[in-house]
Amino acid sequence: MTGNSASQVETSEMAQPHRFDYDVVIIGAGHNGLTLGCYLARSGLSVGIVERRAEEGGGLCTEELTLPGFLHNLHANYHTFVNLAPAFEDLDLYGHGLEYVRPEVQMASVFPDGTALTIHTDLDKSCESMARFSKKDADTFRRLYTEAHGYVDLLLHTLMYEPPMTLNELTKALTVFGVDKRSEFLEVGLRRMTITEFLDKHFEHPKIKAHLAFHAAICGYTSDIRGLAVGFPLLVGKIDNWHVCVGGSHRLAHVLWRDFARNGGVIHVQQAVEKILIEDGRAVGVRTEDGTEFYARKLVASSVDLAQTFLKFIDKEHLDAEFIGKVEEAEAKKHKFWTLFSVHLALEEPPHYEAASFDPDVDRAWVVNLGYDSLEALNSDWETIRKGLAPSPRPNAAVNSLFDPSDAPEGKYTGLLRQFVPYALRRKGAYEWKAYGPLYASHCIEEWRKYAPNLEDSKIIDYVAYTPLDIEEKLINMVRGDWMMGEIAPDNLLERRPFPELSEYRTPIRGLYMCGSTQHPHGFITFGPAYNALEVIAEDLRIEKWWKKV
Numbered sequence: 251m252t253g254n255s256a257s258q259v260e261t262s263e264m265a266q267p268h269r270f271d272y273d274v275v276i277i278g279a280g281h282n283g284l285t286l287g288c289y290l291a292r293s294g295l296s297v298g299i300v301e302r303r304a305e306e307g308g309g310l311c312t313e314e315l316t317l318p319g320f321l322h323n324l325h326a327n328y329h330t331f332v333n334l335a336p337a338f339e340d341l342d343l344y345g346h347g348l349e350y351v352r353p354e355v356q357m358a359s360v361f362p363d364g365t366a367l368t369i370h371t372d373l374d375k376s377c378e379s380m381a382r383f384s385k386k387d388a389d390t391f392r393r394l395y396t397e398a399h400g401y402v403d404l405l406l407h408t409l410m411y412e413p414p415m416t417l418n419e420l421t422k423a424l425t426v427f428g429v430d431k432r433s434e435f436l437e438v439g440l441r442r443m444t445i446t447e448f449l450d451k452h453f454e455h456p457k458i459k460a461h462l463a464f465h466a467a468i469c470g471y472t473s474d475i476r477g478l479a480v481g482f483p484l485l486v487g488k489i490d491n492w493h494v495c496v497g498g499s500h501r502l503a504h505v506l507w508r509d510f511a512r513n514g515g516v517i518h519v520q521q522a523v524e525k526i527l528i529e530d531g532r533a534v535g536v537r538t539e540d541g542t543e544f545y546a547r548k549l550v551a552s553s554v555d556l557a558q559t560f561l562k563f564i565d566k567e568h569l570d571a572e573f574i575g576k577v578e579e580a581e582a583k584k585h586k587f588w589t590l591f592s593v594h595l596a597l598e599e600p601p602h603y604e605a606a607s608f609d610p611d612v613d614r615a616w617v618v619n620l621g622y623d624s625l626e627a628l629n630s631d632w633e634t635i636r637k638g639l640a641p642s643p644r645p646n647a648a649v650n651s652l653f654d655p656s657d658a659p660e661g662k663y664t665g666l667l668r669q670f671v672p673y674a675l676r677r678k679g680a681y682e683w684k685a686y687g688p689l690y691a692s693h694c695i696e697e698w699r700k701y702a703p704n705l706e707d708s709k710i711i712d713y714v715a716y717t718p719l720d721i722e723e724k725l726i727n728m729v730r731g732d733w734m735m736g737e738i739a740p741d742n743l744l745e746r747r748p749f750p751e752l753s754e755y756r757t758p759i760r761g762l763y764m765c766g767s768t769q770h771p772h773g774f775i776t777f778g779p780a781y782n783a784l785e786v787i788a789e790d791l792r793i794e795k796w797w798k799k800v
């Protein structure tokens with residue numbers, strides 16, 4: 251059977267033949283696997299994607315976790331690369347039915363003293379909000395945002411949608427550009443600075459610094475990791491680009507599937523890969539747990555984790571010991587040290603924050619930081635997490651139904667609380683979440699209620715805790731609940747992600763490529779790893795590039 255038949259999702263029951271032949275076989279139908287599939291299918295190749303779960307999308311999963319009609323985005327809720335990633339235009343995602351809402355009040359921090367700060371799509375309004383705390387910081391933010399916005403395209407091109415340059419090349423480019431003279435905020439020294447140090451250098455008010463560090467944190471950038479200040483201006487440049495995916499995040503997966511399908515691509519669901527088939531040192535396909543074989547005439551691409559790809563799927567004799575050692579080292583040392591605990595809620599009404607009497611816009615904000623009012627508060631939670639302890643909750647809250655009422659039954663609301671936590675708890679490890687999850691969820695809700703007292707029990711129809719263990723059980727590639735599939739840290743960015751020998755999307759096995767979040771730039775719904783792997787594959791296969799360059 252070839253993969254050029256009309257497009258469909260094949261279930262294992264339908265898949266009678268035990269052999270399929272494609273030009274390209276991709277492991278994993280998350281947004282990266284799907285994106286690479288779409289580009290290659292549009293390039294005229296026959297492509298089969300082999301997916302372990304019963305549906306495509308990976309982290310783009312939307313489920314009625316609490317009650318029927320309440321659509322909960324279990325993983326990727328915030329889409330921040332909308333219209334920045336080339337895939338939106340290249341793959342005509344809007345033409346396939348994708349819709350987004352960009353809330354006017356993007357984000358807020360509500361503080362224990364009843365004050366609040368809001369970030370808007372309108373820069374003037376964000377600055378007005380900041381000026382209530384510090385006029386000087388508001389002016390600094392305006393200059394930082396304006397400067398960062400000016401080079402966001404350049405940064406996207408060089409740091410996201412291009413195979414990685416080395417940190418030294420980047421430093422050299424910045425030096426040649428004369429960055430220290432031409433830019434107020436970019437400087438070569440950023441590569442040695444934490445985000446905390448950057449904020450302390452440029453800003454004065456604790457609450458403004460706390461909000462900006464919180465924003466970085468929810469993008470996966472930890473405020474006390476040395477060197478991450480390098481990425482901070484890019485984060486500020488897109489601080490107002492947070493989008494709600496109408497109908498739930500899975501819609502994005504669905505439109506990618508639609509594009510893939512229209513171009514002859516086939517997704518085989520409920521097919522967990524267990525081996526990569528190798529002949530004469532070349533990857534020629536995969537075998538799944540039920541024995542079905544998917545042959546690839548041209549290449550195999552893996553969008554899953556390093557451990558599965560290199561320690562499980564490939565027999566040891568095909569890889570040299572040094573390379574295996576590097577994979578093992580990355581597995582041991584490069585997972586993100588914190589992950590996310592979520593509470594999904596079905597609500598009778600949205601939160602009404604007490605801080606709305608200070609700034610009414612908080613009730614219209616999408617992502618709300620509950621309580622981080624200083625860098626010290628945030629940084630001390632990272633220390634708590636490093637010790638294997640769940641911090642006293644200071645969750646962030648979002649109610650998507652305020653912007654997309656279709657995600658809840660009429661007149662009701664779907665809510666989300668997210669809290670930074672460790673994967674393994676100190677006493678009994680990750681399994682402790684099974685027992686502790688519901689209690690911790692109730693603490694998170696209590697914390698929310700302190701700021702939004704209307705959320706009394708009668709207003710909460712139902713809620714479900716979704717723990718770090720649940721993440722890993724749903725997506726086995728998110729090892730240790732690692733939602734980034736590799737820490738965002740200088741030793742795991744650019745040419746060091748996941749380690750130099752594997753940073754160019756090619757692998758030591760001919761015909762095998764990596765195209766998922768283990769690769770540069772990193773996790774998140776960026777489309778970046780797939781897009782960059784495509785560049786390398788196009789070069790190797792001499793595929794004529796029809797897509798637009800960033």
Ligand SMILES: Cc1cc2nc3c(=O)[nH]c(=O)nc-3n(C[C@H](O)[C@H](O)[C@H](O)COP(=O)(O)OP(=O)(O)OC[C@H]3O[C@@H](n4cnc5c(N)ncnc54)[C@H](O)[C@@H]3O)c2cc1C
Nearest residue numbers: 278280281282302308309325326327328523767773774775
């Ligand atoms: C709790 C949580 C909250 C998050 N919030 C956000 C957010 O708000 N915004 C954002 O941008 N990102 C968020 N993320 C991160 C985001 O979900 C990931 O970065 C993104 O899904 C990675 O995409 P991917 O395609 O690389 O991998 P995935 O989406 O993980 O896709 C990999 C696919 O491979 C499949 N697979 C695994 N093993 C096998 C196998 N053996 N055989 C076949 N298939 C296999 C998996 O089932 C999965 O479908 C969040 C993640 C979590 C866990």
